[in-house]
Amino acid sequence: MYVINNLVEFRPNEKSLTNRSTGLVVPLLLPATLCLLCLISHQGEVVPQNTLIKEGWGVRDGITIPNTFYQTVLTLRNALEEVGLSRDIIRTIARRGLTLIDTTIIEYVKPSVPQNSVDTGVEDNKANTSLTLTLNKKILALLKTVTFVFFIIAAINCILLYQRRATMPFQNFVLLSAPENANKKCKIYYEPTEPSIDSYVDFAKKHPEFCIKKDYVYLSGYSNTGRIVSFVCNNDARRDVSAFCSTNYYWSRHQ
Structure with missing residues (x-):
């Protein structure tokens, strides 16, 4: 695990x-995760685009188009901004690649190593014996x-938190940039079910009407079936249980 700027x-x-x-x-999608990990590993250095594509897409780097790479970087910056970091x-x-600025504070947190079970058992027995001898019955x-x-209290809190979480949809959706001609307040999210987001980008460009009055749009679908579903909501349905949403089904991405 990495801690970025003591916040994320x-x-x-x-x-x-x-x-x-x-x-x-x-x-995050897997390519965005691997690209960010590569930038962290080479913080302060300029990482070429070809290197990032190879890290993010592996054996598929030969068929990865530049638009897919640019959209992945844009989505990664949007995700960083959403959790409170600067997208910059x-x-x-220019003409060289990307870099994670060297003023960014990166802390690597190692997994905790469990203590030897035998030693722990001996220490626990000693502590229990001492506690039994020193504490009276009232204490x-x-x-x-x-x-x-x-x-x-902990059990009640867990039940309440689970119930609240269970009622909130779209928790795993990721922010997608809105089309240029859309309402600037409009936020479009998509379900990260595929390695490429081209189908969502094309669909959002073809349907700018979703962002005229509504502030939140959630897209879900699979490119191999050609199906995309849009949920247009008046509030953020991930946090507001009273948000009102309308659903639109498109059986072809070209509609």
Whole structure:
């Protein structure tokens, strides 16, 4: 795990960015995750576009078009901005590549190493024996009561948090830039089900009417079937349970 500017946790294995203050989690596509990891590994250096394409798309780098790469970088910058970082920490160097500016604070957090179970067991036994000898019955009874109340409160909080999370749709959707002729306040999100976002970009350009009055649009679909579904909402349905949304089905991306 990497901590960026003491604010955002970047977890490559989980393909996500997490704001430590708000708890907001923004998922990333695999190419965007690998490109960010490459930039972190070469912080302060200019990484060529071909190197980033090779890192992000692997065996498919030979068929990756520049538009796909540019859209992936744009989506990555949008994700960084959504979790509270400046989108400009990734800087484009003309005709050379990209760089993660050297003023960015990157902290690598190593996984915690569990203690030896035998040593831990011995220490626990000693602590338990000492506790039994030094605490009287009243203090033990008080500790049991406090522990019981704590677990009850924790269980209630877990149930409430789960229920709240279960009612919120579109949690895994990622921010997509709105078309140039759209309402500047309009926010378009897409479901990261595919390695390429070209189908969502083309669809958003063909249907600017979604952004005329509504502020939030959520797109979902699969390019191999040609199906795209749009959910147009008056508020952010990921956080507002009272948001009103209308659904539109398109059985062909060319509609």
